[in-house]
Amino acid sequence: MNQTDNKPTPSTAGSFAAVRELFDNYVIPTYGRFDLAFSHGSGSYLYGVDGRRYLDLGSGIATCALGHAHPEIAETLAQQSQRLVHVSNFYYTEPQGRLAQALAGLLGPGKVFCCNSGAEANEGLFKLGRKFGHDEGRFEILTATNSFHGRTLAGISATGQEKVKKGFEPMVAGFRHVAFNDLEAARAAVSPATVAILIEGIQGEGGITPATPDYLLGLRALCDEKKLLFFMDGVQCGHFRTGRFQSFQRILEGVPGGERFLPDGVAMAKSLGGGFPIGAFWVRAPYADLLGPGTHASTFGGTPLACAVALKVLAIIERDHLADNARHLGAWLKGELARLAAAHPRVISNVRGLGLMLGVELAEKIPAFAGNAKAASLQFVNRLHDLGVLTIPSGAQVVRLLPALNLTREQAEEGLEAIEKVVKAAAC
Ligand SMILES: Cc1ncc(COP(=O)(O)O)c(C=O)c1O
Numbered sequence: 049m050n051q052t053d054n055k056p057t058p059s060t061a062g063s064f065a066a067v068r069e070l071f072d073n074y075v076i077p078t079y080g081r082f083d084l085a086f087s088h089g090s091g092s093y094l095y096g097v098d099g100r101r102y103l104d105l106g107s108g109i110a111t112c113a114l115g116h117a118h119p120e121i122a123e124t125l126a127q128q129s130q131r132l133v134h135v136s137n138f139y140y141t142e143p144q145g146r147l148a149q150a151l152a153g154l155l156g157p158g159k160v161f162c163c164n165s166g167a168e169a170n171e172g173l174f175k176l177g178r179k180f181g182h183d184e185g186r187f188e189i190l191t192a193t194n195s196f197h198g199r200t201l202a203g204i205s206a207t208g209q210e211k212v213k214k215g216f217e218p219m220v221a222g223f224r225h226v227a228f229n230d231l232e233a234a235r236a237a238v239s240p241a242t243v244a245i246l247i248e249g250i251q252g253e254g255g256i257t258p259a260t261p262d263y264l265l266g267l268r269a270l271c272d273e274k275k276l277l278f279f280m281d282g283v284q285c286g287h288f289r290t291g292r293f294q295s296f297q298r299i300l301e302g303v304p305g306g307e308r309f310l311p312d313g314v315a316m317a318k319s320l321g322g323g324f325p326i327g328a329f330w331v332r333a334p335y336a337d338l339l340g341p342g343t344h345a346s347t348f349g350g351t352p353l354a355c356a357v358a359l360k361v362l363a364i365i366e367r368d369h370l371a372d373n374a375r376h377l378g379a380w381l382k383g384e385l386a387r388l389a390a391a392h393p394r395v396i397s398n399v400r401g402l403g404l405m406l407g408v409e410l411a412e413k414i415p416a417f418a419g420n421a422k423a424a425s426l427q428f429v430n431r432l433h434d435l436g437v438l439t440i441p442s443g444a445q446v447v448r449l450l451p452a453l454n455l456t457r458e459q460a461e462e463g464l465e466a467i468e469k470v471v472k473a474a475a476c
Pocket of ligand 1: 109164165166167168170196197198199248252253281282283284285317318
């Protein structure tokens with residue numbers, strides 16, 4: 049199948065209003081959606097139901113790692129679906145075993161549990177922590193302010209942002225938040241009930257803030273000293289987005305002691321299936337059998353179909369050197385965005401991130417945005433929509449670029465050109 053042969057489905061072609069009406073009438077309105085409906089995609093391009101083409105620099109929030117409608121993923125889905133889609137986890141299947149082997153090979157000695165989403169992967173880590181400390185009455189997990197760990201009840205309890213908790217109190221007991229990148233705050237927060245610390249290597253929803261090397265190494269030492277498990281949420285920042293499999297591997301490159309660093313658990317999802325739903329968590333060897341038979345399960349966790357796709361995504365990333373592409377193209381893009389920020393400090397105040405996980409922080413009070421009640425990030429993203437480019441807002445001030453790992457230089461230039469136009473117009 050040729051990636052450019054994709055055509056809109058006739059049922060929705062040209063009718064945003066018809067799709068919107070279906071949502072208004074039948075879909076629970078939990079999302080603030082943009083006025084865009086897509087019918088199909090090809091590589092880093094998405095096509096609206098009206099036929100308009102968009103350059104996708106969001107990739108489903110760091111999910112479609114190989115872009116849209118990748119022919120080899122489509123072929124893997126077709127082939128595996130004709131062989132075996134699902135059997136209960138009462139039984140063994142080879143793809144799940146091979147995916148677990150591959151993920152452990154990328155992290156370190158340990159084992160993997162397969163699930164379906166990032167929230168579910170984190171839930172598994174929460175249960176692992178509770179099991180670890182259970183006999184000593186320890187259960188508390190420290191997480192960071194501005195973090196994001198999913199929308200289940202435990203997920204919003206773990207998330208260090210008030211907006212996700214509001215209206216759903218009381219929270220699940222046993223989560224406390226401490227300032228990110230502040231080792232002393234973490235040390236001071238450890239109580240006799242504390243059992244684990246969970247952080248993102250790069251906070252995604254919180255505005256693209258990488259952990260510092262000292263923080264990572266310091267938390268590892270603190271966890272060893274206090275007998276705590278050290279968990280990392282790699283759901284958004286993982287899967288080669290930074291140029292290495294996990295962001296901590298990239299952050300600690302060249303840092304003395306960095307090569308020996310390993311957390312005790314890592315949550316994965318999003319890019320793991322390249323758009324097909326799958327999550328997983330890896331547990332370091334000493335703790336890998338703590339969750340024994342009967343302690344944890346998921347009907348759809350690790351189906352042969354999902355695991356075959358995830359294995360194919362990994363194989364393509366490796367074969368096509370996409371980690372290097374993320375590293376080098378990301379560095380170039382970041383440099384260009386920094387140049388833009390230097391030229392227009394009244395519009396862009398900062399550019400952050402690693403590889404193809406970049407955050408453009410907008411300046412406070414951009415005059416051209418005044419008089420519009422919408423957050424600056426939304427206004428910026430909307431203006432890019434008008435130019436045919438998709439990006440992801442993060443809070444009120446940050447616009448995220450999380451494109452497919454196989455984005456080309458030409459596509460990055462196309463996106464940059466649009467961003468430059470929006471910045472220049474806003475600077476007037
Ligand atoms: C860091 C992080 N953890 C967890 C999640 C939740 O993942 P999911 O939406 O697959 O449950 C997200 C989603 O954005 C995330 O960014």
